[in-house]
Amino acid sequence: MLRSYLxxxxxxxxxxxxxxxxxxxxxxxxxxxxxxxMAIFDHAVGAAAPLKRVDRMLFVNTMRHQMAxxxxxxxxxxxxxxxxxxxxxxxxxxKVGVTTVSSNATxxxxxxxxxxxxxxxxxxxxxIMDYEFLGGRAFTGAEVTQAQHVCVINEATAxxxxxxxxxxxxxxxIDLKRYRVxxxxxxxxxxxxxxxxxxWVPYTLNPQYTKDSRLNGEFLVVLLAPSVAAVPAVSAEYxxxxxxVPIPQPKEVKxxxxxxDPIVPGVTRAVFSTNDPSLHNDNLTKFYALVGGLALLFMxxxxxxxxxxxxxxxxxxxxxxxxxxxxxxxxxxxxxxxxVENLVLALVGGLxxxxxxxxxxxxxxxxxxxxxxxxxxxxxxxxxGMVLTLVFGLMSGVYPAWxxxxxxxxxxxxxxxxxx
Amino acid sequence: MLRHLFTLIWNRKRANLLLISxxxxxxxxxxxxxxxxxxxxxxxxAPRGFESxxxxxxxxxxxxxxxxxxxxxxxxxxxxxxxxxVQTVALTSGNLPFTFNTNNSDFVYKGRKTPxxxxxxxxxxxxxxxMRLHLREGRWFQPVDDGTHHRPVVISQDLxxxxxxxxxxxxxIFTYAGAGKETKPxxxxxxxxxxDNVRMESDFSAAIPSVWKRLVPYDTTHWETAAVxxxxxxxxxxALQEKIARTVAGVTRQWTTEVRVMEDDRLHRRLFTLVPVVxxxxxxxxxxxxxxLGLFGVLWYNISQRRAEIGLRRAMGATGAGxxxxxxxxxxxxxTFGVVLGGLLAAQFPLLHAFDLPAQPxxxxxxxxxxxxxxxxxxxAWQPSRLAAAIQPAVALREE
Numbered sequence: 115m116l117r118s119y120l121x122x123x124x125x126x127x128x129x130x131x132x133x134x135x136x137x138x139x140x141x142x143x144x145x146x147x148x149x150x151x152m153a154i155f156d157h158a159v160g161a162a163a164p165l166k167r168v169d170r171m172l173f174v175n176t177m178r179h180q181m182a183x184x185x186x187x188x189x190x191x192x193x194x195x196x197x198x199x200x201x202x203x204x205x206x207x208x209k210v211g212v213t214t215v216s217s218n219a220t221x222x223x224x225x226x227x228x229x230x231x232x233x234x235x236x237x238x239x240x241x242i243m244d245y246e247f248l249g250g251r252a253f254t255g256a257e258v259t260q261a262q263h264v265c266v267i268n269e270a271t272a273x274x275x276x277x278x279x280x281x282x283x284x285x286x287x288i289d290l291k292r293y294r295v296x297x298x299x300x301x302x303x304x305x306x307x308x309x310x311x312x313x314w315v316p317y318t319l320n321p322q323y324t325k326d327s328r329l330n331g332e333f334l335v336v337l338l339a340p341s342v343a344a345v346p347a348v349s350a351e352y353x354x355x356x357x358x359v360p361i362p363q364p365k366e367v368k369x370x371x372x373x374x375d376p377i378v379p380g381v382t383r384a385v386f387s388t389n390d391p392s393l394h395n396d397n398l399t400k401f402y403a404l405v406g407g408l409a410l411l412f413m414x415x416x417x418x419x420x421x422x423x424x425x426x427x428x429x430x431x432x433x434x435x436x437x438x439x440x441x442x443x444x445x446x447x448x449x450x451x452x453x454v455e456n457l458v459l460a461l462v463g464g465l466x467x468x469x470x471x472x473x474x475x476x477x478x479x480x481x482x483x484x485x486x487x488x489x490x491x492x493x494x495x496x497x498x499g500m501v502l503t504l505v506f507g508l509m510s511g512v513y514p515a516w517x518x519x520x521x522x523x524x525x526x527x528x529x530x531x532x533x534x
Numbered sequence: 535m536l537r538h539l540f541t542l543i544w545n546r547k548r549a550n551l552l553l554i555s556x557x558x559x560x561x562x563x564x565x566x567x568x569x570x571x572x573x574x575x576x577x578x579x580a581p582r583g584f585e586s587x588x589x590x591x592x593x594x595x596x597x598x599x600x601x602x603x604x605x606x607x608x609x610x611x612x613x614x615x616x617x618x619x620v621q622t623v624a625l626t627s628g629n630l631p632f633t634f635n636t637n638n639s640d641f642v643y644k645g646r647k648t649p650x651x652x653x654x655x656x657x658x659x660x661x662x663x664x665m666r667l668h669l670r671e672g673r674w675f676q677p678v679d680d681g682t683h684h685r686p687v688v689i690s691q692d693l694x695x696x697x698x699x700x701x702x703x704x705x706x707i708f709t710y711a712g713a714g715k716e717t718k719p720x721x722x723x724x725x726x727x728x729x730d731n732v733r734m735e736s737d738f739s740a741a742i743p744s745v746w747k748r749l750v751p752y753d754t755t756h757w758e759t760a761a762v763x764x765x766x767x768x769x770x771x772x773a774l775q776e777k778i779a780r781t782v783a784g785v786t787r788q789w790t791t792e793v794r795v796m797e798d799d800r801l802h803r804r805l806f807t808l809v810p811v812v813x814x815x816x817x818x819x820x821x822x823x824x825x826x827l828g829l830f831g832v833l834w835y836n837i838s839q840r841r842a843e844i845g846l847r848r849a850m851g852a853t854g855a856g857x858x859x860x861x862x863x864x865x866x867x868x869x870t871f872g873v874v875l876g877g878l879l880a881a882q883f884p885l886l887h888a889f890d891l892p893a894q895p896x897x898x899x900x901x902x903x904x905x906x907x908x909x910x911x912x913x914x915a916w917q918p919s920r921l922a923a924a925i926q927p928a929v930a931l932r933e934e
Binding site: 132136139143144218220226227229290412415416420421426429483 | 552559780787791821823828
């Protein structure tokens, strides 16, 4: 049965090539755009070096102070003091690492200014992240404690400053301070905000970072849970720990909030919880609903177009439908047949779209919109693409199929295409 | 004729519903893209109000919670100014052009409170020269302002128009909107000059009312970060940048320095608008092509389905041109239904002042979207209509 449906589907596709072209164009381009967007999203939050174990990682982005008397909010990353006194004493995380949001630094090469993004980290950070080293090694916890002037630089910096990547042990002058290069890593995409920098140095080299006794400071915390299953436990322990943190200046500050979240909820909490009411809610569902809604909205116009075309094509085939009905085919048979035809079309369009998306991503990569980013289609994106294709096929096939099943056989046989 | 067409379409409204909704959504998409393009384009063409070429920004940071004494900072500025190739050095606040930092506030004059937030900048006596601001009235800050009781300010033309209207502005005193009865003298702002409107955010943003507050030379405020504008002679490059960095380091090794070219900031900032806008345009273009192809296919098919009707009408004496016009007309009526529906939705934007934008770009976008939709549907209907017009009555009727 299905085989004959498929055969018919193929014959129908080949009969009116212009119509088939229009349908395929709509399906494939819509999917291409959605796939490109998803590939970019996947690139920013998915598991890829150096965040290979992203499903076991939790991130602390901010410490939010709710000021007394409705004086608003103050949000900052956390301080080294807070990390040392509270976060590092947690039981469930396997490792606790810190890094800063990269800040601007400058190096000068033979009278050329080399702008660099510099991040301060501790030793554990390098054990949580899986950087690919081209040479040398990361700096160790001991080197951080002793505040040695060592650094890790990326490939691009090594090439721009020294002209080669074989530079382990050599000295580099950044912001007019000298560092010894401990290791050279492969370039990290600027879209991976927790891992990106051009140069990494021990955080103990910045005296302001360690002297501070406030809760808010400069640091992003990366926690590694012992297993994927232990992630909620780490998050829960962090909440327990926050309850023990005394509020600084209780006269001015009403309450403090901070969360350890996996990567996506961490972002959605920051984006959607600008004010109090939903603070305890990470708004992940809201985010996915919003994104899903936008994707459906975007698919709406191509789907409408396809529905329109399909309705037209059914009328064209009213003779065939009339004959089948006259020979006793039930409405459901016809609906099934038409849905199969439509899914075949969507599937072909989906595969084309996948190819187009790969091409578009190659073009995007060529243009280097984000420093060192290389977008690619992963298996998860491919899977989602196929799901979207099916949704697309069903969305555009249901109404025409229903319409088809309701054609009056007598009128249909006459071929006039009139509907009841 | 026209009424007849409307009745025809209305009678077949169920069959035409899909087409109408397609036109409706196309209109909405075109309106959205059009509104963005018109707003962005209009801003881009407006004058910028200052000159950013050959201006560098120099950030001197003492570090968090570390303050730099003003005397030492002045020493740094003096030495930088003395470097060959440096023309002017001006001290300002961190909200430099084309960066993502903003300082703003609302102000009040004689009970008239600004409904918008005006950007506020700290500026020393050299700032006007470094940025090449164009003054319409009054003058820039001068050492004679040292003795004034109130804080001297220069305001932009748009703020002047709002606060003072047609009255003279020079010498007038206004305050922060939140100020109570007992205002400190330094929070009372006395206008000494009016400058042209400035667009400091990005190439594509609208002018924002601005206030430049005078930084007094003996200001004892302690700074964590000093933002400095350096106007250099044409043709200066990396060598001078390094010299500036080393000069600052020569005064104190504790501070970090960042020297950047403002034109680079401008080009960098411009991407943040260009990339989404280009993406939006591409998506809009794709959707419209998609719809256009679909409409073309449907119309083409519809007309081939109505051959019998056409043959009959030709036999009754209708001309080919008349038939073609009828099909084109039918499509235009369908389009009108879609456009009217879309127009009703789009009209809410200027009525509700959505996104705090003026009504004009929205109205232009509605007009442009309507024009584009009519053009596209006409284009799609044209070829099928010609086919219909060319049908010979004898052939068509024989088939039946």
